[in-house]
Amino acid sequence: MKAIENHDTKSNVLFFTAAFSVDITLFTYSENRIKVLLVKKEDEPYFGKLGLPGKLIKPIDDTMSALNAYMKSLIGNDRFHKKQLKAFADVGRHPLGRVITIAYYGLIPEKQVRANSMEELLWTDISKLPSLTYDHNRIVESSLKRFRKDLLRYPNVFEMLDKNFILSEVIDIYEQAFNTDLDSPNFRRQLKDNELIRPVGETRYSVTQMGRPPQVYTFDKKKYKGRKKEPIGLRF
Amino acid sequence: MKAIENHDTKSNVLFFTAAFSVDITLFTYSENRIKVLLVKKEDEPYFGKLGLPGKLIKPIDDTMSALNAYMKSLIGNDRFHKKQLKAFADVGRHPLGRVITIAYYGLIPEKQVRANSMEELLWTDISKLPSLTYDHNRIVESSLKRFRKDLLRYPNVFEMLDKNFILSEVIDIYEQAFNTDLDSPNFRRQLKDNELIRPVGETRYSVTQMGRPPQVYTFDKKKYKGRKKEPIGLRF
DNA sequence: GCAAAAGTGTTTCTCGTACACCCATGG
């Protein structure tokens, strides 16, 4: 890249002194709770404090590739649903200098996290988030908003559930996300009406070992053909 | 800022060699068309080519403040609706080095652009966009998607219309944005039912000088109390 | 009068919601 060779020319020295990073709010559904992944920071300014997973990116590296490599090292997997949220660029947000972070949010099924790392990782209930380093509380807030928005418009729940799941898990995620009670009969209908899920054989198991054993479903990703076009109207 | 003093320390020299910029897709409604603002680039790599308004940001500057100052100099106004879209960070997107751009989109009424600059500015019909510098065509694409999405959820049309407007202008914007024909009787009802607009006296004028002269309306920003809560359902 | 755009009224249909009720299991 030219930048590196040029970074001391008269015009560029003024601008090419910033750094950038990626941070990710990774959601999963574990022990019947929606959780986000936190890490203990091992860099200097905030050593030992809790924050979102993330790291500085070398100016020659692609952000997504760097994020993938990082996640692979952290949870043994980089193949999960992720999307860029937006950039956080407040002047004072990083003690080492001007660091712009590109925030992502992601969804992963608990089972796809490398088993032996699952226990040492700090999966934290979204309703019990502690104070975080940098501006990470703000980032989590934004991620949660986007997470909720997307739950209504994309079949994202299935990206955080195991290949085989039961409907009450789906409902539970929506109830926690929107902090409300849903009418389970109606919600089931909506789920089944859009034909994206399919009962997988007679298999069945239960969560609390009470009541009628639920049907096991699986998500048929191929059947999903983009967003349902929404009516052009004024929803405000 | 520490960064500037520290930027030659062993650990930081690796990271603090990137630059960042802001770019904005600014929409308006002019001559009955939705348009975006383009500029002729005067920096070296793409001198003379068309692109989105935008510039490199000094690492000590706040992005929003820098954007505001820039827009003031460009169109004589920085008080218009704007929102961050997301960051564009492809490795090869800028010929001078690693430059991450934070993309905004904005809405402004034609009348609030400084009059004498209105004519020299390149307001371009969104249906006739030329090839742009850098990755600006991709940025415009993203902006258009977001613009459309937000039209359905926020009273954003009014941010690109004059204080006094007529309903057919509103409908026209929606029709152009979604490239479709709308049922004007029903759309009028929706507009008037949500009580955010109010007819301003007997005043009236017409666009094509044909047919019955329309009522003039004004948007009552105070009456808007945040997003209407949408039902928790599966719209996919 | 006629054309053209503004604006109103009415009917139909869809979909979200409420809720009564049945099913299958463990104890």
Next chain:
DNA sequence: CCATGGGTGTACGAGAAACACTTTTGC
């Protein structure tokens, strides 16, 4: 048998969409 959660059926009501019809201007 009862408790508990899984699951189906039905009925009502709000709001979107379709469309017939009236109003007000210029020519």
